[in-house]
Amino acid sequence: MSERLTIGFLPLVDACLPILARELGFAEAEGLDLRLTRDVTWATVLDRLLYGHTDAAHLLAPLAIATSLGRGRPAQPLSAPFVLGLNGNAITLRTDLADAVWPQAILADPVAVGAALAEEARARAAAGRRLRFGVVHRHSSHNYMLRYWLAGCGIRPDEDIEIVTVAPPFSADALASGEIDGTCVGEPWNSVAVDRGVGRIVLATAQIWRRGVDKVLAFKQSHLADRQGASERLVRAMRQAGKWFVDPDNRQEAAAILARPDYLDGSADIIGRAIADQMVLALGTEPLFYPDFMFQYNEAANFPWISQAMWLYSQLVRWEGLSYHPADAARAAAVFRPDIYRRALAGTGDLLPGASSKVEGSLRGPLAVGAQQGEITLTADSFFDGRIFDPDRLQAYIAAQT
Amino acid sequence: MKIVVIDESRARATIIEDGLRAFGDAEIFILSERSALIARIAEIEPDIVLIDLGNPARDVLEEYFAVSRALARPIAMFVDESDDEAIAASIDAGVSAYVVAGLSAPRIRPLLDLAVRRFQAFARLEQELAEARGQLHERETIDRAKRILMNERRWSEPEAYAELRRKAMDSNRRIAAIAEAVVTAHELMNGMR
Numbered sequence: 168m169s170e171r172l173t174i175g176f177l178p179l180v181d182a183c184l185p186i187l188a189r190e191l192g193f194a195e196a197e198g199l200d201l202r203l204t205r206d207v208t209w210a211t212v213l214d215r216l217l218y219g220h221t222d223a224a225h226l227l228a229p230l231a232i233a234t235s236l237g238r239g240r241p242a243q244p245l246s247a248p249f250v251l252g253l254n255g256n257a258i259t260l261r262t263d264l265a266d267a268v269w270p271q272a273i274l275a276d277p278v279a280v281g282a283a284l285a286e287e288a289r290a291r292a293a294a295g296r297r298l299r300f301g302v303v304h305r306h307s308s309h310n311y312m313l314r315y316w317l318a319g320c321g322i323r324p325d326e327d328i329e330i331v332t333v334a335p336p337f338s339a340d341a342l343a344s345g346e347i348d349g350t351c352v353g354e355p356w357n358s359v360a361v362d363r364g365v366g367r368i369v370l371a372t373a374q375i376w377r378r379g380v381d382k383v384l385a386f387k388q389s390h391l392a393d394r395q396g397a398s399e400r401l402v403r404a405m406r407q408a409g410k411w412f413v414d415p416d417n418r419q420e421a422a423a424i425l426a427r428p429d430y431l432d433g434s435a436d437i438i439g440r441a442i443a444d445q446m447v448l449a450l451g452t453e454p455l456f457y458p459d460f461m462f463q464y465n466e467a468a469n470f471p472w473i474s475q476a477m478w479l480y481s482q483l484v485r486w487e488g489l490s491y492h493p494a495d496a497a498r499a500a501a502v503f504r505p506d507i508y509r510r511a512l513a514g515t516g517d518l519l520p521g522a523s524s525k526v527e528g529s530l531r532g533p534l535a536v537g538a539q540q541g542e543i544t545l546t547a548d549s550f551f552d553g554r555i556f557d558p559d560r561l562q563a564y565i566a567a568q569t
Numbered sequence: 570m571k572i573v574v575i576d577e578s579r580a581r582a583t584i585i586e587d588g589l590r591a592f593g594d595a596e597i598f599i600l601s602e603r604s605a606l607i608a609r610i611a612e613i614e615p616d617i618v619l620i621d622l623g624n625p626a627r628d629v630l631e632e633y634f635a636v637s638r639a640l641a642r643p644i645a646m647f648v649d650e651s652d653d654e655a656i657a658a659s660i661d662a663g664v665s666a667y668v669v670a671g672l673s674a675p676r677i678r679p680l681l682d683l684a685v686r687r688f689q690a691f692a693r694l695e696q697e698l699a700e701a702r703g704q705l706h707e708r709e710t711i712d713r714a715k716r717i718l719m720n721e722r723r724w725s726e727p728e729a730y731a732e733l734r735r736k737a738m739d740s741n742r743r744i745a746a747i748a749e750a751v752v753t754a755h756e757l758m759n760g761m762r
Contacts, residue, residue, distance in 0.1 A: 208627035210665070218660040239635055304628055305635060332632035334625045337603075 169200040170397050175212045176203055176225035178431040179335070180354045180441045181252040181382050181461065183421065185225065187408040188401070190424050197400035205429070208334065209304050216387065217243055222394060223401070225251060226385040229479045232499045233306040238487065244498070246391045247383035248507035249402050250469045254373040255381055255441070255461030256309050257357040260349040261342045264298070265367040272449040274457060275369045277551040281320025288327045301333030301347040308381045309351040311482040312372045318569065319552045342366045354441035354461070355433050361447055362437070368448040373459040376528070378548035380475040391507070399511035406517055409464035418442050466545050467520050471503035474524040474558040481556070481565050491565045518543045527556040572680070573598045573615040575606065575624060585619070585687045592680060607633050617677065618667040619684050622660065634667055655681055662688040707745040714748035717755045
């Protein structure tokens with residue numbers, strides 16, 4: 168008799184692992200009857216998780232942390248034993264703005280395009296109409312990465328430009344109508360804007376932070392304790408799904424599954440491009456291969472590094488005008504649960520990092536790091552401005568942020 | 570008291586509106602258009618906002634409330650009232666409520682209870698409709714299966730139906746399921762689709 172587990176998700180490419188774990192039988196092989204519940208807003212995905220409609224959720228990592236810290240609603244501690252994917256988002260500019268700051272149909276240099284954008288932002292503000300960018304949610308890596316990049320280029324978010332929330336399915340409409348001038352959103356929504364000819368992709372968020380954590384699989388902390396066995400089996404099933412997913416031979420099948428009406432209900436062609444890291448940046452141009460676009464499975468990509476949770480906390484503090492509190496930092500760090508990830512995969516032959524935290528952004532090239540057995544090679548994980556984040560020096564890092 | 574109901578389903582919004590009219594002092598605004606939603610809300614300055622859980626504008630709305638907390642008239646989420654049972658009931662019914670800070674719980678509760686009951690009633694209606702459609706679809710499938718058997722096996726209609734029923738009883742399945750299998754097999758054999 169298999170155990171039922173229900174997962175809430177939004178129709179995005181990085182909901183792929185629970186979907187594939189179900190569709191390819193990896194969950195069933197682990198004795199799980201996996202059910203998926205699709206919604207259209209993060210608010211509803213979160214409500215269903217908090218009020219027991221679902222056992223776990225595909226959730227924005229920053230939202231899991233903000234919920235645990237009681238931002239916007241009473242605090243409810245969440246636990247994330249698994250990272251569903253790294254990056255996978257892009258910054259798309261309305262065609263007129265792209266023409267002004269980055270006319271070429273190649274991925275921009277983040278510093279160069281940032282400088283041009285700063286100039287344009289000043290000009291538009293002087294003309295009485297600030298540039299406006301859309302993000303999917305205030306507690307999203309999209310928002311944090313966009314702001315990190317803008318601030319690093321001398322553009323003050325909320326002052327020099329405006330940042331508003333736009334639901335991903337409407338971002339192309341918002342670009343077309345001029346409601347926003349740019350957006351930071353996940354796939355397939357950048358490509359939808361490109362295909363409609365209303366915008367051009369200029370940056371992948373992976374160019375801002377090469378190994379930025381994006382979505383996690385989140386449980387209520389109390390519920391995870393009740394369903395620990397099932398959660399561990401789910402982690403194993405999703406690692407199997409991830410291994411299958413990164414095999415280039417399976418791309419077409421993966422895209423076809425994700426495109427089904429019950430899941431993303433979209434174009435298998437566009438979804439297939441995101442899976443293959445092949446992005447069409449401008450209408451009518453050839454796809455460009457950017458291997459870090461959405462990073463999955465390899466280099467322990469699904470491992471919930473405590474240091475990543477702490478970086479997200481540093482950005483929450485930065486952009487919500489909070490001050491650093493050690494107790495908050497500890498609660499944020501406790502959301503990521505490498506202990507569960509390790510317990511789930513111990514003895515499966517999967518490579519498990521020896522440490523639970525690392526200095527983020529310090530790798531410029533491949534480095535072999537200690538694993539519990541053998542070693543894992545990590546490649547570059549840098550931030551676009553070359554800064555590094557040492558979780559042991561969190562307070563100093565926050566103090567140095569402007 | 571001003572109440573905004575955001576619902577892209579006009580029919581459901583009307584059902585809720587009818588119920589809320591029972592509260593004498595309630596002024597009700599139905600917003601079913603997606604465009605300029607936030608501007609409309611800012612204009613109305615509601616005391617209570619009700620929105621269905623499936624509405625794609627929820628994240629945008631919550632962002633507006635988060636920002637409005639810094640303004641003179643902050644809107645709190647109902648969850649702030651820490652009436653967990655009432656919230657759970659509303660989530661189950663598929664509606665979420667946002668309430669202006671400072672509005673007392675005894676005033677909100679009967680309104681929310683009513684909205685929840687109306688949402689549930691609407692969900693029941695929809696389910697009945699879906700079941701009726703399902704039954705119609707089943708009847709059509711059984712008819713197609715009968716026609717296939719009549720053509721292929723040269724059976725009369727009663728014979729074809731008796732055969733479907735016998736198979737269903739033998740395999741402990743519903744007649745509609747057997748009919749579906751016959752139709753699918755027929756399509757496969759004839760290379761349809």
